[in-house]
Amino acid sequence: MTEKREYTGDYADKTLYIPGPTEVREDVIEAMAKPMFGHRMDRMTDLYTTIVEDTKTFLGTDNDVIVLTASGTEFMESAICNLVDENVLVTTCGSFSERQANVAERLGKDVDTLEYEWGQAVKPEDVRATLEKSDTDYDAVTCVMNESSTGVRNPVEEIGDVLADYPDTLFVVDAVSALGGDFVDIDDHGIDVLFTSVQKAFAMPPGLAVCVVSDDAYEREIAAESASWYGGFQRSLDYYDRKGQTHSTPAIPVMLAYRKQMKHMLDEGHHERDRRHREMAEYTREWARDHFDLFPEEGYESQTVSCIENTRDIDVAETIETVSAEYDMVFSNGYGSTLGERTFRIGHMGEHTVESIETLTDAIEDVAGL
Ligand SMILES: Cc1ncc(COP(=O)(O)O)c(C=O)c1O
Known part of the structure; x- marks a missing residue:
């Protein structure tokens, strides 16, 4: 007890x-101390569209961006809910990639793992060999970009290039603890879903998770029989298209901090x-x-x-x-x-x-x- x-x-x-x-900059912390405003006010549309579009510019992506009130684990779960009907191949090499396998198992999916000892990196040629020899059609392959438990940086770019030969298999990347501190060209390497938490290399206070979603991932969810409600890509992206806001009440102070810090990130x-x-x-x-x-x-x-x-x-x-x-x-x-x-x-x-x-x-x- x-x-x-x-x-x-x-x-x-x-x-x-x-x-x-x-560490979070002083002016970013100060940005949070504002009187509250409503999440359906025009001011919220200004704030949310600013942070979403600035994030796309910073990342240099044409894919869609969702900023959701949650920690990064939310997208570990919703990416599986939204994209995987039956089979997923999870590459594991440490605690967080193992968590991804566990999350998919808890959601009742058929999970195959390509396992490495802690400290080893996931190899693109092993991913190719696994896909070639398997009779299973995987809905998705997952990989952690930066395995924070072991300090390993996986070659997600090359793994994405392998997956270009498997157009029905979407690529999900956990970029928590890497994104913003380690360059990745999301669009060039066909990464369909890439998520992070803002309290890591974005250097913001915790409370928001960011997810970059390809058109293929969006379409896959639309065709699916079931998907996450809160972490559904479609719900967030359609709401953004129609109103420039979030589908439910966000952590407004943290979004104010996000706006300030993303401007610093754009400057750099x-x-x-x-x-x-x-x-x-x-x-x-x-x-x-x-x-x-x-x-x-x-x-x-x-x-x-x-x-x-x-x-x-x-x-x-x-x-x-x-x-x-x-x-x-x-x-x-x-x-x-x-x-x-x-x-x-x-x-x-x-x-x-x-x-x-x-x-x-x-x-x-x-x-x-x-
Ligand atoms: C690689 C990786 N994935 C996922 C997570 C979980 O992130 P969160 O605590 O924001 O849910 C972490 C947290 O440290 C992480 O390092």
Whole structure:
């Protein structure tokens, strides 16, 4: 039984280097503190159409964009509801891709998995081989772009290119913890559904999920006998077409923050954000190799989350605790009971820079005596 722990409001501010939520700019936080307005007012149409169209511009996509009040997991579920009648092939290589398989199973779908050990990446040639040798017509294949539990960046672009040879099989990509910090050309690689949560590399407060939907995915849902109501692509997109608003009451303050932050993201640009994140990732990897090792398969390291193998057997939990207490910076242990002490993770995404990551690695060196 969980007992109440009164929230006191008396907490030190910590700089976040976890794989989300991430640091949010002051002016983005301030943007939320506005008197409320109604979600059927013209002002809402201005706000929602601005954030949707700005997101399309930032991502450089001609596909449709939905911004929904939910966390990213909502689209893990609704993508399956909307697109999969019977069979789905889920590629798994860590906790979040395994969650995708679990979600599809809970929805009663026939789920086949292409499984990799944690730390390994999904290979396009294996996806092709699986599809070639299988008698099953898969409605969709899913892949996580950035497996936040292991720090692996899967080659979703090349997997999308493989799926171009299977036009009836739609491609669903979980880009939570990657999008906005790692460039992806959604349209060029035939990604039908790609979703993220805004509290990751978009560097916004949590509360919204973003989904980019192809015409094929939209049409598939229309032809389907059943689909998600709340996370239905058709309902959101048709409502947008008719009214420029959301089908139900959204988290308006978070949308105000989104508007502000997406303008910053447009100023920086998708490619430039990608470059800044690559620099942070390269710096972190070099530091990790100097002092420890990297957990992911070489060549597939994430650009936004480094998962570092604890080769020195430091006390990860205690190091995190001390860095937090003495430096007010928080990074993450490894994921779950398997990787908890075997690895630790640094989120280098959103507003961070090489300099801010360096302040964390200096603190870890100090505390762990490296
Ligand atoms: C790769 C990945 N997918 C899905 C999720 C779930 O996102 P949310 O907590 O926003 O539902 C996460 C969260 O960390 C993630 O890293």
